[in-house]
Amino acid sequence: MVMSDRTRSERQEGFEPVERIELLGGDCSLDFANTSSRRTAPDGPNERLGGYADLVTWSERAGIVDGEGAAALRREAQRRPTDAALQLERARRLREAIYGVFSAVGRGDSPSAADIDVLDREYHVALARRRLEADATGGTWRWLDAADPLERPLGPVAFSAVELLTSDRLERVRECTNTACNWLFIDASRNRSRRWCDMSDCGNRAKARRHYARTRSSRSD
Numbered sequence: 001m002v003m004s005d006r007t008r009s010e011r012q013e014g015f016e017p018v019e020r021i022e023l024l025g026g027d028c029s030l031d032f033a034n035t036s037s038r039r040t041a042p043d044g045p046n047e048r049l050g051g052y053a054d055l056v057t058w059s060e061r062a063g064i065v066d067g068e069g070a071a072a073l074r075r076e077a078q079r080r081p082t083d084a085a086l087q088l089e090r091a092r093r094l095r096e097a098i099y100g101v102f103s104a105v106g107r108g109d110s111p112s113a114a115d116i117d118v119l120d121r122e123y124h125v126a127l128a129r130r131r132l133e134a135d136a137t138g139g140t141w142r143w144l145d146a147a148d149p150l151e152r153p154l155g156p157v158a159f160s161a162v163e164l165l166t167s168d169r170l171e172r173v174r175e176c177t178n179t180a181c182n183w184l185f186i187d188a189s190r191n192r193s194r195r196w197c198d199m200s201d202c203g204n205r206a207k208a209r210r211h212y213a214r215t216r217s218s219r220s221d
Contacts, residue, residue: 018048018058026186029161033099034183052077052084055091059153076149087150094122098161102184106175123162126155
């Protein structure tokens with residue numbers, strides 16, 4: 001039997017399914033990148049987008065679609081499973097490009113041209129679906145329906161990523177220093193010293209590892 005990405009991930013350390021992962025990146029695009037973690041682990045990453053339904057679940061949690069829209073996407077995916085699988089792969093490519101771009105920025109490096117190309121391409125597709133509406137009180141952006149409804153989750157993610165990349169918030173983008181995590185986040189701390197995606201999770205694990213290393217060292221002396 002071939003093990004699915006999600007089944008494999010559920011057996012890995014620190015896995016929480018897309019229904020339960022915390023959205024703590026500080027930006028929609030970073031939360032999307034965080035649907036994968038442990039990217040360099042020998043047994044493979046924690047993949048939380050194991051199927052198109054997971055993409056819909058994340059999109060609903062992130063506020064990209066409401067409950068009615070999510071139900072419509074699930075029905076469409078059941079009706080067109082091959083197309084849904086293709087859109088899932090497209091979503092994963094966008095996600096990895098977003099991770100590549102902001103991980104590089106967080107290290108002080110330049111993003112790869114390949115990652116920028118993926119993001120730029122999806123951004124321009126998304127841009128065609130944005131319409132400015134205004135009245136006496138001001139203007140607002142509205143998302144138009146995608147030509148293919150299965151594409152709907154991707155536009156807001158790509159748009160959010162480009163807005164972040166071109167904003168002054170970019171200098172606060174960080175990657176969790178827990179190498180078994182790889183989550184991205186915006187460091188909103190006053191002194192810009194946040195090192196972990198979540199102090200209660202990765203931060204405590206790092207402290208526990210340091211304590212264990214000190215204990216072992218003292219016993220060997």
